[in-house]
Amino acid sequence: MPTSSLTLPVRRLTRADLPAALDLAADRSWAREAHKWRLLLSAGTGYGIDAPADDPVGGLIGAFVLTPYPGYRCVSMVLVARRHERRGLGERLMRHAIAESGDAVVFLSATDNGRPLYEKLGFTAVGAVTTLQGPFTGADPGQGDTFQDDGHGRDGVRVRPATAADMPGLLALDRPVFGTDRTELLARLPSFADRLAVAQAPDGQLTGYAASWPNVTTTVIGPVVAQDLRTARALISHLGAAATLPLRYDVDDRHPELAGWLRSRGLSGDFRCTLMVRGATDLPGDISRRFAPYSVALG
The missing domain is CATH 3.40.630.30 (Gcn5-related N-acetyltransferase (GNAT))
Structure with missing residues (x-):
């Protein structure tokens, strides 16, 4: 029986995980933004889920980055491998991000695809960028x-x-x-x-x-x-x-x-x-x- 991705541990990423993070981004048709990922993994904390042993591709199957500011946390780069999508993995990653944020206000920039999940988890829209x-x-x-x-x-x-x-x-x-x-x-x-x-x-x-x-x-x-x-x-x-x-x-x-x-x-x-913001009425x-x-x- 295939391993459920929902039972796999979430671990902290290091800069050594950069190639795997870029592969995961490419899997979602995102650009391989190595320069930006290096900054994010240095200034913030990356989290990821490794593919199970029975996964034919391997690497990371999910990831996000949490960047800290005093009183605030920014969530970014929320990614789930296509072959593991629609199984609740994105929600699991976001709940982990919220838990790691403690009492801090959490904010993020949401695509149209991600917005329903964030609304479900208590985020509200406060603006938009083009x-x-x-x-x-x-x-x-x-x-x-x-x-x-x-x-x-x-x-x-x-x-x-x-x-x-x-x-x-x-x-x-x-x-x-x-x-x-x-x-x-x-x-x-x-x-x-x-x-x-x-x-x-x-x-x-x-x-x-x-x-x-x-x-x-x-x-x-x-x-x-x-x-x-x-x-x-x-x-x-x-x-x-x-x-x-x-x-x-x-x-x-x-x-x-x-x-x-x-x-x-x-x-x-x-x-x-x-x-979108969770825990406040607007961005500071x-x-x-x-x-x-x-x-x-x-x-």
């Missing part, structure tokens, strides 16, 4: 949001590459915008990202920051934190001008003007994820200044 992709055609000089390569922009705005000296200011800027402390994750940003830029006021105060990082066939822009839309566009223009691959940008529904601006500059798409922080997540897997 993934836009394409070659970035640049900013329109007539709109006042083109920025010189030397970092000096119009209207007193300056965008430049970040340095190590910027990290304390970047963290101070980020904390009220994200809603909780993500120092550990942001400290990994300089090595994870291809480029990290900051916007700076004439008095030297940081007014925003953004990063771009490689992900298989695209350059992802995120996170983006800025004091206003114009500063966010400046940061995006700065990073987009340097990208050698098409851009990917995950834009929140609560920033329709930014979405329109991105579409007018070459990006398109309609793939959506629902933002200030959405008016949070223009892009680190990634949809991290918030």
Whole structure:
């Protein structure tokens, strides 16, 4: 008799499990996002279920990642091998994630396929993001949001590459915008990202920051934190001008003007994820200044 996947133990993953995690993602027609998985397995904790001995394929048959923030946990990369789907394995993985989260508020980005399960487990929808992709055609000089390569922009705005000296200011800027402390994750940003830029006021105060990082066939822009839309566009223009691959940008529904601006500059798409929370009425922080997540897997 075949072994039931519901009786198999859930174990913690290590970075040595990266090849198996990528195989599981590919089994679900997800991209083999090795760069992102390395970050997730370092900054968070991966959990997985190994295939039973009588499984002809082997490897992982289920997985998820739990990323901790003070008072919050983010669940991502929830995967079940196709040959084991519709047997309750996804629910088992999510119940394990909830149990591991303790009293913390849990949040995630749900596809349409996953949303019914998350609703069953007590998650509620609080928003949505749309993934836009394409070659970035640049900013329109007539709109006042083109920025010189030397970092000096119009209207007193300056965008430049970040340095190590910027990290304390970047963290101070980020904390009220994200809603909780993500120092550990942001400290990994300089090595994870291809480029990290900051916007700076004439008095030297940081007014925003953004990063771009490689992900298989695209350059992802995120996170983006800025004091206003114009500063966010400046940061995006700065990073987009340097990208050698098409851009990917995950834009929140609560920033329709930014979405329109991105579409007018070459990006398109309609793939959506629902933002869901369990244990609170909404995500923390200030959405008016949070223009892009680190990634949809991290918030």
